[in-house]
Amino acid sequence: xxxxxxxxxxxxxxxxxxxxxxxxxxxxxxxxxxxxxxxxxxxxxxxxxxxxxxxxxxxxxxxxxxxxxxxxxxxxxxxxxxxxxxxxxxxxxxxxxxxxxxxxxxxxxxxxxx
Amino acid sequence: xxxxxxxxxxxxxxxxxxxxxxxxxxxxxxxxxxxxxxxxxxxxxxxxxxxxxxxxxxxxxxxxxxxxxxxxxxxxxxxxxxxxxxxxxxxxxxxxxxxxxxxxxxxxxxxxxx
Numbered sequence: 116x117x118x119x120x121x122x123x124x125x126x127x128x129x130x131x132x133x134x135x136x137x138x139x140x141x142x143x144x145x146x147x148x149x150x151x152x153x154x155x156x157x158x159x160x161x162x163x164x165x166x167x168x169x170x171x172x173x174x175x176x177x178x179x180x181x182x183x184x185x186x187x188x189x190x191x192x193x194x195x196x197x198x199x200x201x202x203x204x205x206x207x208x209x210x211x212x213x214x215x216x217x218x219x220x221x222x223x224x225x226x227x228x229x
Numbered sequence: 230x231x232x233x234x235x236x237x238x239x240x241x242x243x244x245x246x247x248x249x250x251x252x253x254x255x256x257x258x259x260x261x262x263x264x265x266x267x268x269x270x271x272x273x274x275x276x277x278x279x280x281x282x283x284x285x286x287x288x289x290x291x292x293x294x295x296x297x298x299x300x301x302x303x304x305x306x307x308x309x310x311x312x313x314x315x316x317x318x319x320x321x322x323x324x325x326x327x328x329x330x331x332x333x334x335x336x337x338x339x340x341x342x343x
Contacts, residue, residue: 156337158334158335158337159319159334209329216274222269
């Protein structure tokens with residue numbers, strides 16, 4: 116069965132530093148990949164998604180992610196962290212074997228240090 | 230556009246009590262979902278409705294029932310609440326339920342079962 120692994124339940128970076136949040140999936144068939152963000156006490160909202168077009172996907176708020184088939188990864192990056200980026204980030208995949216339902220990672224809480 | 234709305238925002242139940250969580254969307258979406266979110270576990274799908282008139286079990290359906298009342302509304306019922314159902318519940322909707330669809334989330338219901 117498909118699984119999604121997010122490395123690090125908490126990631127702490129300084130304001131202005133590079134943000135890197137890691138996501139790996141287990142499928143041998145390239146799935147469709149998503150990053151969602153959850154701000155405190157809110158629902159989730161889509162940051163970006165990969166749907167087999169360009170492997171480098173740009174999202175909202177300056178985030179981007181690169182699909183690397185050889186590494187089964189879809190890591191999320193942002194060149195310069197802002198205090199407003201403090202949130203929990205979820206990676207998710209969908210594929211035929213899961214009836215196209217989303218399989219979610221456990222989430223990574225991003226902490227921004229002033 | 231209100232998007233996806235959920236009621237109530239908070240609820241405390243005693244073991245064995247019943248309640249219904251309400252969800253409505255005003256985006257004319259065909260598909261709707263109920264998730265639960267527990268710390269360190271990401272989101273787990275309870276039930277989904279691919280279209281009006283259909284419902285299907287997700288990953289963790291035991292102890293829950295759903296009703297797709299019409300295209301806009303999708304309710305989740307706990308018939309006899311248990312402490313293991315203490316969680317944050319999210320309703321979501323998407324246009325077609327396809328594998329590249331964006332899901333839009335409500336603000337969540339925080340449920341505590343004593």
